[in-house]
Amino acid sequence: MVSGALEARIHTALDGVYDPEIPVVSIRELGILRDVRISGDTLEVVITPTYSGCPAMEQIGDDIRNxxxxxxxxVRVVTQLAPAWTTDWITPAARDKLRGYGIAPPSHAAAQPEGLHACGKVLQFRRPTATPPVPCPLCGSDDTTETSHFGSTACKALYRCLACMEPFDHFKPY
Known part of the structure; x- marks a missing residue:
């Protein structure tokens, strides 16, 4: 059993673990941190990568342990792949921080559950048919265009604002 004081210290320490590729948002704010639990005498921290090949996961695990x-x-760091991470797990505060850092946050238009099994398990997903505009995080204009489906990392696309002419990353909605 973890005491209240120790639990508070653990959560404070984990709130100080930032994504190594986006150093303005914590792993909790990005939704990468999924759970903190006790398994026997071991503290387990459960994380989910933003995508299965995310190269930052090893660094994130090391940062958690440190x-x-x-x-x-x-601590034992456990990587959990299911359910798959979704950009819907990014907190509103993290979306604001991404925007302030020059990265357009994803819309909440990720795949939505379409059919549910009686137990509540999602049977299939429906992707949105219309892609919402990606506002420029620098000037706010919706007059933007994707210049490359791959940005500085695989989870981001490269966009250009046609109003202020500045390039920026956009966190792809998953």
Whole structure:
């Protein structure tokens, strides 16, 4: 059992673990941090990658272990692939931070459940038919265009604002 004081220190330490590719948002704010649990005598921190080949996951695991080692807590980092991460898990605060950092946050138009099994399991997903405009995080204009489906990382696309003419990354909605 974890005491209330230790639990608070653990959560504070984890709130200080930032995405190495986007250093203005924490792994909790991005929705990568899925759970903190006790398994026997071991603290487990469960994380889900933004996509299955995310190269930052090893660094994130190391950062979690280092943050908790400073609190004298031994931890096992568990990578959980299901359910798959979705941009809908990004907090509103993180969306604002992304925008302030020059990255257009994703819309909430990721795939939506279309059919549910009686147990509540999603049977299939429906992708939105219309792509909403991607506002420029620098000037706010909706007059933008995708110049490359791959930006600085695989989870982002490269866009250009036709109003201010500046390039910017857009976090792809998943």
């Amino acid at each position: 943050a908790l080692a400073r609190e004298h807590v031994q």
